[in-house]
Amino acid sequence: MEILNKIFIAPFADMVAAPDFLMQVLWEGLVSGVLYALIALGFVLIYRSSRIFNFAQGIMVVFAALTLVGLHEMGVPAWISVALTLAVMFGLAVTIERVVLRPLVGQPDLILFMATIGITLFLIGLGEIVFGGANKVMITSELGIPTGDLVLEPFGGLLILQHIDITAVIVAALLVIALLLFLNRTRMGRAIRALGDDHQAALSVGISLQTVWVLVWFIAGIIALVTGIAWGSRAGVSFALEVIAYKALPVLMLGGLESITGAIIGGLMIGMLEKMFEIYWGGPLLGGNTESWFAYVLALVVLLFRPQGLFGEKIIERV
Amino acid sequence: MLYRTAGQYKTTYRADQGLFPIKQDAFLLGLILVFAWVVFPFTATEFTFQTLLTPILIYSLAALGLNILTGYAGQLSLGTGAFMGVGAYACYKLVTLMPWMNPIIAILLSGVFSAGVGVAFGIPSLRIKGFYLAIATLAAQFFLVWLFEKWSWLYNDNASGAIQVPNLEIFGIYVSGPQAASVTQYYLVLAIVTLLTWVTINLTRGNLGRTWKATRDMDIAAELIGINLMRSKLTAFAISSYIVGVSGALFVFMWRGAAEPNLFDIPLSFRVLFIAIIGGLGSILGNYLGAILIVGLPVLLGTLPSALGIQVESALIEHLNTMIVGSLIIFFLIIEPHGLAQLWRLIREKLIIWPFPH
Numbered sequence: 001m002e003i004l005n006k007i008f009i010a011p012f013a014d015m016v017a018a019p020d021f022l023m024q025v026l027w028e029g030l031v032s033g034v035l036y037a038l039i040a041l042g043f044v045l046i047y048r049s050s051r052i053f054n055f056a057q058g059i060m061v062v063f064a065a066l067t068l069v070g071l072h073e074m075g076v077p078a079w080i081s082v083a084l085t086l087a088v089m090f091g092l093a094v095t096i097e098r099v100v101l102r103p104l105v106g107q108p109d110l111i112l113f114m115a116t117i118g119i120t121l122f123l124i125g126l127g128e129i130v131f132g133g134a135n136k137v138m139i140t141s142e143l144g145i146p147t148g149d150l151v152l153e154p155f156g157g158l159l160i161l162q163h164i165d166i167t168a169v170i171v172a173a174l175l176v177i178a179l180l181l182f183l184n185r186t187r188m189g190r191a192i193r194a195l196g197d198d199h200q201a202a203l204s205v206g207i208s209l210q211t212v213w214v215l216v217w218f219i220a221g222i223i224a225l226v227t228g229i230a231w232g233s234r235a236g237v238s239f240a241l242e243v244i245a246y247k248a249l250p251v252l253m254l255g256g257l258e259s260i261t262g263a264i265i266g267g268l269m270i271g272m273l274e275k276m277f278e279i280y281w282g283g284p285l286l287g288g289n290t291e292s293w294f295a296y297v298l299a300l301v302v303l304l305f306r307p308q309g310l311f312g313e314k315i316i317e318r319v
Numbered sequence: 320m321l322y323r324t325a326g327q328y329k330t331t332y333r334a335d336q337g338l339f340p341i342k343q344d345a346f347l348l349g350l351i352l353v354f355a356w357v358v359f360p361f362t363a364t365e366f367t368f369q370t371l372l373t374p375i376l377i378y379s380l381a382a383l384g385l386n387i388l389t390g391y392a393g394q395l396s397l398g399t400g401a402f403m404g405v406g407a408y409a410c411y412k413l414v415t416l417m418p419w420m421n422p423i424i425a426i427l428l429s430g431v432f433s434a435g436v437g438v439a440f441g442i443p444s445l446r447i448k449g450f451y452l453a454i455a456t457l458a459a460q461f462f463l464v465w466l467f468e469k470w471s472w473l474y475n476d477n478a479s480g481a482i483q484v485p486n487l488e489i490f491g492i493y494v495s496g497p498q499a500a501s502v503t504q505y506y507l508v509l510a511i512v513t514l515l516t517w518v519t520i521n522l523t524r525g526n527l528g529r530t531w532k533a534t535r536d537m538d539i540a541a542e543l544i545g546i547n548l549m550r551s552k553l554t555a556f557a558i559s560s561y562i563v564g565v566s567g568a569l570f571v572f573m574w575r576g577a578a579e580p581n582l583f584d585i586p587l588s589f590r591v592l593f594i595a596i597i598g599g600l601g602s603i604l605g606n607y608l609g610a611i612l613i614v615g616l617p618v619l620l621g622t623l624p625s626a627l628g629i630q631v632e633s634a635l636i637e638h639l640n641t642m643i644v645g646s647l648i649i650f651f652l653i654i655e656p657h658g659l660a661q662l663w664r665l666i667r668e669k670l671i672i673w674p675f676p677h
């Protein structure tokens with residue numbers, strides 16, 4: 001009975017008893033969820049346009065953040081380093097397309113996936129050599145991001161929202177809107193979607209595979225930079241940030257590999273649910289640190305009922 | 320010349336389907352076995368045993384297990400490291416709960432536990448396919464590593480949270496723990512690897528192997544011709560996890576000597592996956608070639624600067640290593656996506672017709 005009480009009654013009683021704490025937990029979850037969603041978005045874009053499961057997205061976040069901080073440490077003004085970092089990410093996109101992807105066009109998905117793991121290892125080594133493995137501080141105030149707290153008092157309790165997190169949520173929302181507009185309203189965006197629908201048909205109407213791939217990887221680079229700034233200002237910039245990539249994978253499973261909506265909704269869901277599970281169930285019952293696997297198990301359960309994720313394209317198989 | 324097939328006639332279908340269609344192949348394998356069983360143990364130094372011979376064998380065994388699942392049955396798995404962990408922890412519990420048990424039996428039994436866990440995590444494969452399944456196997460990876468850390472019964476409530484390999488002996492000779500000699504451990508690993516390789520070769524050539532290959536090539540078509548997909552996929556998960564589990568037990572007991580939960584984290588899974596893919600999916604030989612490359616290369620790169628008389632910081636070497644391994648993976652994928660085994664196959668074809676072009 002004791003265990004049933006701990007599973008089914010006590011957590012909910014806690015939630016009702018301290019609604020301000022629940023809101024704090026949800027807010028924390030929402031912020032990480034937004035960042036998961038951003039990373040997942042990078043994955044989805046690349047997957048849709050080239051069927052490449054880009055494992056290097058996580059290390060791109062680290063690499064972008066490290067480049068930004070590294071450039072600033074060398075004395076470059078903050079905003080110019082942002083511009084330079086974007087240039088580096090563009091260079092990276094072009095290099096990856098030229099050196100890795102072009103020779104591997106038409107290979108099985110698994111081979112391309114392995115190639116992105118190769119890219120990951122290469123970038124880890126390069127980043128360690130150029131910037132060193134030490135934990136660095138993100139240049140938050142230099143970029144004009146407000147650092148402070150917004151204290152609210154709902155239900156007579158206390159709710160602390162950090163300005164960094166609020167900025168992250170707003171910027172992420174703007175980025176998603178901009179991305180959706182770009183994909184749906186511009187010529188290039190339509191080309192990307194066309195390539196995702198049918199490679200050969202898109203090629204035959206004159207869409208350049210190379211340009212689109214470079215563009216898509218560059219957009220993934222921009223997303224990586226934004227995520228890197230947001231996540232880095234919370235936890236510092238180091239190679240430990242790479243784990244965020246592992247957080248984005250269950251988001252993809254849950255939302256579906258092809259769906260942008262799925263990435264966003266899946267990210268928010270996982271962010272909030274894993275925080276709630278950790279605080280109310282995982283910590284007291286299982287000894288904590290359940291965040292490392294909760295998202296995967298959740299996604300796995302959903303997948304058993306919907307094998308293509310919540311919003312993925314229905315898998316139709318023909319023999 | 321060396322691979323001349325002239326005069327080797329086959330008069331029965333049985334002979335045509337034999338394991339060694341050409342005599343030279345059998346000769347080559349015999350040569351390799353002689354080297355592995357006789358020449359290396361007598362010439363190798365302690366350093367070679369510890370950094371090359373034993374780890375290469377253990378990693379090839381792990382890759383062999385993964386290859387059954389990914390290369391033969393077509394189910395991509397990213398959780399190999401965790402299944403190795405299950406084998407290692409199971410073996411540790413077996414030898415500490417039942418100290419009278421023969422270590423070899425304990426190692427071979429520990430695979431049974433990882434096979435059970437493998438089947439449990441393989442059940443989603445009946446509904447989920449491709450990359451979705453790959454990510455689903457990551458669930459096993461993260462959950463199991465978390466479990467190794469939190470479930471203190473697994474490591475006998477050690478304060479350090481790590482498992483320490485005890486001194487074990489067979490017929491008065493130490494085989495594991497600090498007192499064991501490298502050469503004994505090498506022979507034990509070699510015996511188990513040889514045995515399991517022999518079993519695997521026969522399995523993949525038999526009925527079960529053909530069902531796996533049919534499932535890999537197109538599962539719906541396989542189902543239509545009467546293959547029970549559930550049985551085919553789950554046996555693949557079970558046998559693959561068994562071999563991976565045994566390799567995990569060897570990994571800790573015969574090589575590392577101690578293990579913490581994070582040893583079985585994602586990097587290990589990827590390492591084994593690299594070996595299987597660079598070696599060649601769906602091939603037995605490839606696992607060995609891949610392991611030689613992936614295990615041997617860092618050792619080579621580590622000793623190269625001092626051999627050339629250049630002073631380089633060890634941290635820098637390590638990072639350069641990561642970079643070089645990353646680029647080599649891409650390089651090998653570009654020149655031969657089917658792996659080193661395919662490369663050898665092409666060379667062999669060339670050798671057979673050499674010196675004539677056709």
